[in-house]
Amino acid sequence: MTGLCIGCGRSMQEIGAWGSMAPQRRKDIMRALSARLVRLKTEHPEAYLD
Template identity: 60%
Template sequence: MNAPVTTPSAKASSPCTKVCVLDGPSGLCIGCGRTRDEIGLWGSLSEPRRRAIMAGLPTRLVEAGLAPTQAPA
């Protein structure tokens, strides 16, 4: 008898860079830009919500002074 074919579940998208340090003044992770609450809830968020948050992370990091700004081309 053949075993049923199963598809492995897709891994949730994540901006984690394995640099998990929260910046005191901003409350943001200096590696990914998420807040403590976002990090804690990440696995329970829908994929569209995770993608929406990830879209704003680069701007968050720049505005908090945690990432270098892009030099004009």
């Protein structure tokens, strides 16, 4: 589908690297997650159960 986790919005690469990622990079990703999740829910509603 999208390569993003439908729960948190991160990519598998981001999830795997999270522990070794620089704090600023993690903050940048965290700022983008809300918009990613909105986009996921809009573009792929079938992935979510209501």
